[in-house]
Amino acid sequence: MMIIKVNENRVSVREAAMECGRNTETIRRWIWSGKLPAEKLGNQLFIKKSDLKVFLGKDGEMKNIEDWLIRAKALRERMKARGATPIDSGELIRKMREERTDGLEQSMP
Numbered sequence: 001m002m003i004i005k006v007n008e009n010r011v012s013v014r015e016a017a018m019e020c021g022r023n024t025e026t027i028r029r030w031i032w033s034g035k036l037p038a039e040k041l042g043n044q045l046f047i048k049k050s051d052l053k054v055f056l057g058k059d060g061e062m063k064n065i066e067d068w069l070i071r072a073k074a075l076r077e078r079m080k081a082r083g084a085t086p087i088d089s090g091e092l093i094r095k096m097r098e099e100r101t102d103g104l105e106q107s108m109p
Contacts, residue, residue, distance in 0.1 A: 009045060009046055009047065009048055009049050009050070010046040010048055010049065011045060011049055011052065011080075012045070012046055012047075013027045013028060013031075013038075013044070013045050013046075013047070016052055017046050019052065020052070020056055021066075028045070028046075030055070031045060031047070035055065036051065036052070036055050037051050091097070
């Protein structure tokens with residue numbers, strides 16, 4: 001049996017996901033797309049803590065979900081100040097479903 005000792009300067013995909021508040025599949029997509037460097041040890045991917053920190057600090061990347069929520073709320077307030085009408089996504093989905101259902105009912109013999 002081979003024991004692989006992981007350096008304390010590296011984190012697993014799961015640990016990286018927990019640290020930045022994302023899903024493990026999101027972390028893997030970042031790795032596969034080349035956005036986030038990682039090393040494969042055995043059958044697991046490991047990310048250097050320094051690489052993760054740099055990646056999450058890039059302009060345009062959200063450091064965590066709280067940052068995203070703060071930005072979303074600020075955008076909503078700016079839009080309200082300019083007179084934009086808020087969009088009720090739930091209502092839009094209900095209308096689209098009704099239209100689709102009506103179309104199916106009309107096409108049935």
